[in-house]
Amino acid sequence: DGGITQSPKYLFRKEGQNVTLSCEQNLNHDAMYWYRQDPGQGLRLIYYSQIVNDFQKGDIAEGYSVSREKKESFPLTVTSAQKNPTAFYLCASRLGGGANQPQHFGDGTRLSIL
Amino acid sequence: AQSVTQLGSHVSVSEGALVLLRCNYSSSVPPYLFWYVQYPNQGLQLLLKYTSAATLVKGINGFEAEFKKSETSFHLTKPSAHMSDAAEYFCAVSDRVQGAQKLVFGQGTRLTINP
Secondary structure (H helix, E strand, O other): OOOEEEEOOEEEEOOOOOEEEEEEEOOOOOEEEEEEEOOOOOEEEEEEEEEOOEEEEOOOOOOEEEOOOEOOEOOEEEOOOOOOOOEEEEEEEEOOOOOOOOOEEOOOEEEEEO | OOEEEEEOOEEEEEOOOOEEEEEEEEOOOOOOEEEEEEOOOOOEEEEEEEOOOOOEEEOHHHOEEEEEOOOOEEEEEEOOOOHHHOEEEEEEEEEEEOOEEEEEEOOOEEEEEEO
16 A cells, blocks of 8 residues: 555654654655644644755754655654654655645654653 | 634534534635644544635545635534544645745644544
């Protein structure tokens, strides 16, 4: 079945540590997105990528980094510069083309601080 | 820039009652609008989308939404609530920024179903 796979489902970070969240899609979608979800704040866009080897900052990119070396993969690194990383992280992808194309989401990774 | 407002962060209805979740949008161009549902500890699942083909849009799980341009609204309804409808619901509008297509989400509405 086609879909978006996020791993791990739960992740713990120690102080000063970088951690990487994986996002893989086999939908042949062009665009990929990372969101952060906090209780009562909806979804906030961290980074997005429209094509391979290109990505742009979203609304809350500070303390995060991404890469897009392959069409199907868009890993997110939460760096030690992100002082409040505890949140639910969602990856999404979207077929290119018109604005009527919806985004499809993975099942998320919950990151907590040890 | 486009924006979305969901009225009511929490809505509670009885099983079998009408569900109405409100969404108002702000857009300078004809909008593309979406409703998503999120169950606990899961990602978002597309319920339905408005793409200007018809003002009344039917989605999955018996939900539908009506686009009203004069009211800038896209409210989500279901005639009869089921316990399995308990979840968080997000309204979103498609926005184009610097050539990229992004979704702008509302803050979400948590729906509780009372037995």
